[in-house]
Amino acid sequence: MTGSRDTVLALVRQALGKTGADPAAMADAQAYLDAHARGPAPVLDANRILRFIRRAGDMESTVARVSRREEIPAAVAAYLDSLELAPSLAAPLSSEPNSQLISRLSSQLSSQLSLQKLHRGVCWPEFADLDWARAGLSVEARPTVGDDRLGITGVFCAIAETGTLVVLSGADTPTATTLLPDTHVAIVSTSRIVDTMEDAFALIRTERGSVPRAINMISGPSRTGDIEQTIVLGAHGPFRVHILVVDV
DSSP, rough: OOHHHHHHHHHHHHHTOOOSSSSHHHHHHHHHHSSOOOOOOOOOOHHHHHHHHHHHTTTTTTTESSSSSEEEEEHHHHHHHHOOOHHHHHSSSOOOOOOOOHHHHHHHHHHTTTTTEEEEEEEEEGTTOOOOOOGTTEESSSSSOOOOOOEEEEEEEEEEEEEEEEEOOOOSSSSSSHSSEEEEEEOOOOEEESSSSSHHHHHHHHSSSSOOOEEEEEOSSSSOTTTOOOOEETTOOOOOEEEEEEOE
């Protein structure tokens, strides 16, 4: 934890008369949760995987399925090729003034269109072992620094009811990779799809014990309707969210 966070938590504990972690209090809290029934919930489809795929599509995400983890790079490449982005959008961001950038792109456009598009991006460490180069991708296992067009991540779990991705912050799961690139590709294992948000929080408590610094819930691309109630994608985050469901 950071020094400032330690300081704030120490002040809170002091005000509450606590000296540190209290296993008895944690057990009491868990017993309270276990003793109280959940609130009303909708009747969900028996096949939570298909429901997740359908609801993710409702949220403007695109979804594809692969049968093996090794197929992920080729599936990512196929998705990027299907976008038919202009070369200027597939290339890294430039710090050139707009006028110079436009002039340079205009003069190079004809030659760029004849070249094989090179897809560059970053991924979480858990996907560093995949053969990205064989799929024609240049993917680095590192946190994004803000000028990456493509971010490839996993998820902690996914929620079938709402088509939502659940991402927990951590050293090996940098959340900026889900927020800063124009295109976010999320890898979801079928075994990590749960029915409801309540199930997701229960899974966090069971597997992590304590709540991480941040829990991010992603339902489709970033969007806003602030101006004339017109929905605009990519307002505060990725323009596109593509989900690869891996059958494991």
